Amino acid sequence: MLFQVEMDVIVTPDTDMAVFEERKAAEKAYSHELQRSGKWRHIWRIVGQYRNISIFDVESNAELHDLLMALPLYPYMDVRVTPLCRHPSSIRDDDS
Numbered sequence: 001m002l003f004q005v006e007m008d009v010i011v012t013p014d015t016d017m018a019v020f021e022e023r024k025a026a027e028k029a030y031s032h033e034l035q036r037s038g039k040w041r042h043i044w045r046i047v048g049q050y051r052n053i054s055i056f057d058v059e060s061n062a063e064l065h066d067l068l069m070a071l072p073l074y075p076y077m078d079v080r081v082t083p084l085c086r087h088p089s090s091i092r093d094d095d096s
C-alpha cells in the first residue's frame with residue numbers, strides 16, 4: 001500500500017536544540033534503515049521549507065501508523081497522510 005506522507009518539522013525559539021539535534025541524528029539513521037528496507041520509497045525536500053514529501057510502501061494502515069509514531073522527530077512534526085493508488089494512465093511498473 002502506497003502513501004504520501006508530508007512531514008513539517010516545527011522548531012520554535014524555545015526548542016532545546018541539543019535534544020533536537022540528537023533526535024535529528026536518530027531520525028536520519030531511522031530514515032536510512034527504512035529507505036534501505038524499501039518501506040520509505042522516496043523522500044523529497046520542499047524548497048524553502050523544513051518540510052518533506054515522502055512515499056511509503058507498507059503492508060497496512062497500522063504498519064504506517066507504527067512507523068510514523070516511531071519517528072524520532074515525531075514530537076516536532078505535523079504529519080499529513082494521503083493514501084495513493086495506481087493511476088490508470090501510469091506507465092510505471094512500480095506504482096502499486
Ligand SMILES: O=C(O)C[C@H]1C=CC(=O)O1
Pocket residue numbers: 007009027028031050051052073
Ligand atoms: O528533515 C526532515 O524532513 C525530517 C525528517 C525526515 C527524514 C529525516 O532525516 O528527517
